[in-house]
Amino acid sequence: MSAFNVVFVRDLRVAFRRWSELGYPLIFFIIVATMFPLALSPTTSQLREVGTGVLWVAAFLSSLLAVDGLFRSDADDGSLEQLLLSPVPMTLTVLAKLAAHALVTLLPLVVLVPVTALSYNMPLSALPTLALALLLAAPTLSVLVGVGAALTLSLRRGGSIVGLLVLPLTGPLLIFGTRATDLGLNGESTAAPLLLLAALAVLAVSLGPLAIAAAVKVGLE
Amino acid sequence: MKLPRWFHLLGSPPHVYRLAERLSPWLGGLGCALLAVGTVWGLGIAPTDYQQGESYRIIYIHPQTAYVGMMAYVVMAVAAAVGYVWRVKLAHAAAVSAAPIGAWFTFCALCTGALWGRPTWGTYWQWGDPRIMFEALLLFLFLGYLALRGAFDDRDKADRVTAILAVVGVVNIPIIHYSVEWWNSLHQTSTILREGGPAMTTDMLIPFLIMVAGFTLTFYWLLLRRLQAEILEREGSARWIRELVAEGAR
Numbered sequence: 483m484s485a486f487n488v489v490f491v492r493d494l495r496v497a498f499r500r501w502s503e504l505g506y507p508l509i510f511f512i513i514v515a516t517m518f519p520l521a522l523s524p525t526t527s528q529l530r531e532v533g534t535g536v537l538w539v540a541a542f543l544s545s546l547l548a549v550d551g552l553f554r555s556d557a558d559d560g561s562l563e564q565l566l567l568s569p570v571p572m573t574l575t576v577l578a579k580l581a582a583h584a585l586v587t588l589l590p591l592v593v594l595v596p597v598t599a600l601s602y603n604m605p606l607s608a609l610p611t612l613a614l615a616l617l618l619a620a621p622t623l624s625v626l627v628g629v630g631a632a633l634t635l636s637l638r639r640g641g642s643i644v645g646l647l648v649l650p651l652t653g654p655l656l657i658f659g660t661r662a663t664d665l666g667l668n669g670e671s672t673a674a675p676l677l678l679l680a681a682l683a684v685l686a687v688s689l690g691p692l693a694i695a696a697a698v699k700v701g702l703e
Numbered sequence: 704m705k706l707p708r709w710f711h712l713l714g715s716p717p718h719v720y721r722l723a724e725r726l727s728p729w730l731g732g733l734g735c736a737l738l739a740v741g742t743v744w745g746l747g748i749a750p751t752d753y754q755q756g757e758s759y760r761i762i763y764i765h766p767q768t769a770y771v772g773m774m775a776y777v778v779m780a781v782a783a784a785v786g787y788v789w790r791v792k793l794a795h796a797a798a799v800s801a802a803p804i805g806a807w808f809t810f811c812a813l814c815t816g817a818l819w820g821r822p823t824w825g826t827y828w829q830w831g832d833p834r835i836m837f838e839a840l841l842l843f844l845f846l847g848y849l850a851l852r853g854a855f856d857d858r859d860k861a862d863r864v865t866a867i868l869a870v871v872g873v874v875n876i877p878i879i880h881y882s883v884e885w886w887n888s889l890h891q892t893s894t895i896l897r898e899g900g901p902a903m904t905t906d907m908l909i910p911f912l913i914m915v916a917g918f919t920l921t922f923y924w925l926l927l928r929r930l931q932a933e934i935l936e937r938e939g940s941a942r943w944i945r946e947l948v949a950e951g952a953r
Contacts, residue, residue: 636855643854646847657882701860
């Protein structure tokens, strides 16, 4: 089995053994999505108008909650250092860890967000676009969260600062993601924003692991 | 390839400190003089705009602050990358020095833009405007950099971790720029850098360019002064500094 697969499968196994931790960000997302209708007036037409933005922002925020699962626990028990010492390039290890992390934290959101969108009175026909946009945004988001996790690895309390580092960088994702969702809502062509999301994903996945691996190396010293 | 001696000397703190000491009066003096001339010329002498009236005169302050803010980020990222790759401590010191200046100028760009927006657009803050959003995100990037820096106790580690953040940020800046640009536009399109030459008349353009030069020189002056302070803080107990202090006391 290649090194990528070993790390990938191991991370998945570790994640599922602590499956309750996987649930927190999802519950957080549902709570935030519930808070907004409480804060706004409960008329359905207004909800649909703000729904796209609310759901995307809530999804980004909840993905930040899962940041500690990426490197922190492995750094604490020393297994990350062992991975660093192995002859496998750190970029590849990082890529495998990101993939596993995205699969367990972001993929559930890809399912959960469209379901919540239904409660925001979005038509069923707009949901495939929403899910597709989320799916295309997930790799970039995962890389950005990975950058935040790696940069704050050696800080005792990195959690509060990660949002400050990561959220400004999610601006383009938010723009193209919500644009795709809105165009889908109105039944217009969504190709442009979706392709841009895909382009960002390619860029993030090819360059991101380099930066993350470098930051992990510095963080573990 | 053999690099010239002066290039190697750029890695030496005492040399750079003294170089900054010698360059500072020139940069500062010339920068402030240009700012004074440009301000009087731009605010007093340049003709009134036939469309925007007097409020167009923000063009002598606002674009320059925005430009210096972006330049500061690039200077910071390049310095940080040099520091990371070749482990030059002085380059890290330069990156750290550039960050607060850049944050401040970006903040000033947002403030002056808001002041201009009130008479022209009828509102201080327009969430729909791409450049406001870009400047705001740029400010957040600076603040994130400074916050991350402040979170570390170990300076060496802080240098290298924040260097990675600066490089990640500078790769993202064009992406953020174009994404907000396509998002929505209410803002003025670019006046100076556009096809077919500047849309300003020459008597408006000259004070504009004087202000650009003045702001640029002032930025580098501030950068050198901060760099000197940073060097003193990092090398506090070095012998050349004690000698320098003794010299000054005499």
